[in-house]
Amino acid sequence: MAQYILKRFLLMIPTLFGVAVLIFLLLRVVPGDVVEIRFAAQGQYSSEDVLAIERARLGLDKPIWQQFTTWMGGLLRLDFGLSMWTGAPITEEIKLRFELSLQLAIMATVVATLLAIPLGILAAIKQDTWIDYAVRVFSIAGLAMPSFWLGILMILAMLIIFKWLPPMVYTPFWVNPWENLAQLIWPALAVGYRYSAVATRMMRSSMLEVLREDYIRTARAKGLWLKLILTRHAMKNAMLPVLTVIGLEFAFLMGGLVVTEQVFNLNGLGMLFVEAIARRDYTLTQALVLIVAAVFIFVNFATDIAYAWLDPRIRYR
Amino acid sequence: MAVTKETLEDLASAQKPRPRWLQASYDFTWQRPLGAIGAVIIIVMVFIALTANWLAPYDALATDYAAMLAAPSGTHWLGTDSFGRDVLSRVIYGSRTALIVGLGASFIGATLGALIGVASAYFGGRVDLIVQRIIDVLISFPLIILALAVVAILGTGLENVILAIAIPMIPRCARVVRSSALAVREMPYVDAARAAGFTDARIVLRHMLPNVMAPYLIMLTAFLSQAILLEASLSFLGLGVQEPVAAWGLMLRGAAIEFAETAPWMAIFPGLAISLAVFAFNLFGDSLRDALDPKLRTQ
Numbered sequence: 001m002a003q004y005i006l007k008r009f010l011l012m013i014p015t016l017f018g019v020a021v022l023i024f025l026l027l028r029v030v031p032g033d034v035v036e037i038r039f040a041a042q043g044q045y046s047s048e049d050v051l052a053i054e055r056a057r058l059g060l061d062k063p064i065w066q067q068f069t070t071w072m073g074g075l076l077r078l079d080f081g082l083s084m085w086t087g088a089p090i091t092e093e094i095k096l097r098f099e100l101s102l103q104l105a106i107m108a109t110v111v112a113t114l115l116a117i118p119l120g121i122l123a124a125i126k127q128d129t130w131i132d133y134a135v136r137v138f139s140i141a142g143l144a145m146p147s148f149w150l151g152i153l154m155i156l157a158m159l160i161i162f163k164w165l166p167p168m169v170y171t172p173f174w175v176n177p178w179e180n181l182a183q184l185i186w187p188a189l190a191v192g193y194r195y196s197a198v199a200t201r202m203m204r205s206s207m208l209e210v211l212r213e214d215y216i217r218t219a220r221a222k223g224l225w226l227k228l229i230l231t232r233h234a235m236k237n238a239m240l241p242v243l244t245v246i247g248l249e250f251a252f253l254m255g256g257l258v259v260t261e262q263v264f265n266l267n268g269l270g271m272l273f274v275e276a277i278a279r280r281d282y283t284l285t286q287a288l289v290l291i292v293a294a295v296f297i298f299v300n301f302a303t304d305i306a307y308a309w310l311d312p313r314i315r316y317r
Numbered sequence: 318m319a320v321t322k323e324t325l326e327d328l329a330s331a332q333k334p335r336p337r338w339l340q341a342s343y344d345f346t347w348q349r350p351l352g353a354i355g356a357v358i359i360i361v362m363v364f365i366a367l368t369a370n371w372l373a374p375y376d377a378l379a380t381d382y383a384a385m386l387a388a389p390s391g392t393h394w395l396g397t398d399s400f401g402r403d404v405l406s407r408v409i410y411g412s413r414t415a416l417i418v419g420l421g422a423s424f425i426g427a428t429l430g431a432l433i434g435v436a437s438a439y440f441g442g443r444v445d446l447i448v449q450r451i452i453d454v455l456i457s458f459p460l461i462i463l464a465l466a467v468v469a470i471l472g473t474g475l476e477n478v479i480l481a482i483a484i485p486m487i488p489r490c491a492r493v494v495r496s497s498a499l500a501v502r503e504m505p506y507v508d509a510a511r512a513a514g515f516t517d518a519r520i521v522l523r524h525m526l527p528n529v530m531a532p533y534l535i536m537l538t539a540f541l542s543q544a545i546l547l548e549a550s551l552s553f554l555g556l557g558v559q560e561p562v563a564a565w566g567l568m569l570r571g572a573a574i575e576f577a578e579t580a581p582w583m584a585i586f587p588g589l590a591i592s593l594a595v596f597a598f599n600l601f602g603d604s605l606r607d608a609l610d611p612k613l614r615t616q
Contacts, residue, residue, distance in 0.1 A: 014450060015450070015453045015454055015457060016457075018450065018451070018453070018454035019454050019457050019458070022454055022455075023466070026466050026470065027466075029470050030466075030469045030470050031470075140596065140599055140600065140603075141592070141596065143542075143595070143596075143599055144542075144591075144592045144593070144595040144596035144599060145588070145591075145592045145595075146546055146549055146550065146588065146591055146592070146595075148550065148553060148569075149569060149584075149588035149591065149592070152569065152573075152574065152577065152584050152588065153584070153585070153588070155577070156577050156578070156581055156584060159577070159578050160578065160581070252459045252460075255459050255462055256459035256460070256461050256462065258461055258462075258465070258550070258554065259461075259550045259553055259554060262553070262554060263574070270461075273462060273465070274465065274554065274556075277465060277466065277469045278469075289458070289462065289466075292458075292459065292462060293457040293458060296457050296459070297457050
């Protein structure tokens with residue numbers, strides 16, 4: 001087991017390195033650079049010399065491999081460097097937004113889990129009844145509705161019915177928990193509903209599979225209480241694939257909520273990414289992509305380990 | 318009971334074996350009614366997209382400043398937007414954009430992915446290892462992040478959006494197809510083909526690719542709904558299809574939110590169209606997956 005964990009852990013490093021190389025190269029292919037865009041935004045004419053001085057200040061005049069090694073050297077010391085646009089340290093730029101994205105991801109995951117597990121189990125035990133069909137339609141509708149549109153509808157409904165709008169400025173949780181939740185609960189519901197769809201379907205099918213196992217029949221034959229069979233025997237084993245789905249979705253929630261953030265006017269990692277790439281802020285974009293990819297790779301790793309730990313039958317290679 | 322000419326003809330036609338595709342679609346409808354409902358919605362949508370010129374009551378681009386933000390009525394069934402453009406006509410024309418991007422992106426993504434997956438499985442060894450590591454890297458990006466990066470490089474517009482959506486799909490399809498192709502590679506006919514001295518390209522394209530059709534089609538249909546959603550998201554952000562082209566995501570942008578309180582139809586109908594399209598492709602894709610490969614029946 002320890003060897004397996006170590007091997008999986010070490011495999012994360014080349015993948016992350018690959019992500020770093022890829023985003024580094026991709027950004028250099030994007031036409032235009034931060035200096036051009038900033039001077040264009042200021043609307044004044046600047047000679048090539050001024051641009052060249054600015055590029056030299058940011059280190060953009062150096063050969064690409066040298067820029068890459070400088071960046072990598074910083075990363076090894078856990079130093080993401082300075083934002084090319086604002087000049088502030090990237091850790092500072094990201095900190096608040098990371099908190100917001102993390103909180104939203106956690107809340108959406110909680111919503112998704114609270115919906116998915118009971119609904120999935122219910123659909124499985126009532127297979128092929130109207131309850132099952134209702135749950136399936138509910139979840140497939142969740143997959144179909146873009147969460148940003150659901151968000152628009154929610155805001156619209158609150159506006160028209162209650163004449164009330166959720167706060168549009170982010171307040172950190174410890175400053176004013178009430179204000180914070182009043183704002184974030186809506187996007188969490190919109191996103192959580194959508195993400196619960198996949199998990200509900202997974203819960204249902206995996207529960208159906210487990211319920212057909214011999215040991216469940218044995219438990220029933222010896223007259224065990226149905227509720228106990230479900231919670232103690234069936235659920236525990238059916239949860240595995242659901243955990244994977246929820247885990248991977250959590251990772252995507254960290255960076256993939258670009259559009260929902262836009263609707264709810266949230267300054268999360270997704271919006272920051274769009275901004276950074278539009279400004280050709282290489283250092284900030286690189287850091288963001290690396291963080292999102294690292295979360296994804298780590299969650300992937302963690303679910304694999306949890307899998308191997310929870311189900312002794314599975315020991316990958 | 319009198320035997321009429323009609324009933325005899327009915328009997329005769331019932332005896333005649335139906336063409337295979339007809340029988341297959343008949344079975345599919347019978348066994349998977351939900352999938353059939355999805356298919357019907359898709360067919361209707363394709364029909365609407367093809368005949369948009371005749372169906373749409375107005376030109377999708379025609380502005381009418383006398384009727385800006387008009388509520389749904391007899392003249393404008395779904396109302397008008399802030400430029401006085403007919404929302405119904407734009408929703409109808411929007412189905413073209415959605416289908417072109419959806420079909421284009423998922424076809425390119427799934428096909429290239431399948432090719433890479435099969436080739437990776439066929440060559441095996443070091444090639445496979447390298448390809449798999451590259452796929453690991455590409456899969457670590459959320460779909461939309463990679464699509465946004467591609468848009469930044471290529472620029473916006475219909476063709477670029479298709480590519481931007483197709484590219485993140487390639488590694489996902491390659492991974493799934495590869496696992497099926499690994500089993501195909503061990504088949505005697507592949508050995509036979511190799512013994513007969515066929516080229517690698519021929520074995521991959523003619524012998525292995527046709528035998529991973531099931532996962533290929535499953536991925537293709539699954540991508541369809543994702544591509545439509547992703548196009549809507551990109552267009553909503555202003556990084557997809559550009560005005561004045563009619564696209565559902567684009568219709569939800571800007572004025573639709575600004576005037577949401579006074580003109581909610583602008584925000585409601587395009588979203589409904591997106592949801593219905595994705596719903597239909599999901600229903601159809603799910604049933605197709607169940608029908609093609611019971612083993613993959615996981616969700």
